[in-house]
């Protein structure tokens with residue numbers, strides 16, 4: 001899986017993508033991350049990549065020509081890669097999107113800066129605008145790093161255990177169950193007895209119930225689209241009834 005990052009600040013990517021799991025994935029040839037400096041595609045002698053907005057207003061807007069040059073140069077090498085613009089106006093990034101994007105042959109991620117990017121970049125080149133959430137960052141670089149990280153987890157071989165990403169939160173529409181490791185007791189808080197029992201069927205049942213309880217408490221909105229059995233739906237309804245009864 002190849003990631004091409006288009007940015008005015010390539011130095012920002014030196015640390016975060018070259019440690020731990022992603023470092024190993026790159027060393028093993030499972031992913032490759034290349035940064036391209038958009039300014040290298042500016043044609044004037046000041047290497048201008050931004051200009052003031054038509055219609056007035058504060059701040060600067062990233063110019064279309066340097067971005068177009070950069071995108072076209074990368075696309076010439078990777079014609080099948082999808083072009084993503086990090087943008088607060090995009091669809092909110094989810095685990096499901098990360099899984100789908102991991103099936104693409106490559107991603108070209110544009111990092112906006114200043115007040116954003118000339119709209120014609122989206123009109124001409126962008127396949128998906130992706131937002132990290134309803135807040136505004138100073139630039140798209142952190143968003144790009146997060147997209148690379150989350151997508152890479154779905155690239156076969158990147159995570160150690162087979163299908164490890166499949167049991168993470170959101171993969172079955174629910175939040176993940178609580179996890180514990182040694183010691184068995186810490187400051188009066190004991191690891192649930194059942195997890196020490198070695199009874200894998202019971203442990204799986206306990207984890208599923210804990211997932212349901214956690215999701216119900218913290219993200220009840222997820223339950224509406226989660227894949228639940230009739231028995232689970234009845235159990236959740238019973239919990240709601242008990243809550244209402246006081």
Ligand SMILES: C[S@@+](CC[C@H](N)C(=O)[O-])C[C@H]1O[C@@H](n2cnc3c(N)ncnc32)[C@H](O)[C@@H]1O
Nearest residue numbers: 086087088112115116131132136137139140143
């Ligand atoms: C300061 S922001 C521009 C915000 C823009 N004026 C607006 O109000 O929508 C600069 C760049 O940061 C990135 N960015 C900011 N917030 C983001 C978010 N929530 N998700 C993804 N990218 C974001 C985008 O690439 C954006 O072009």
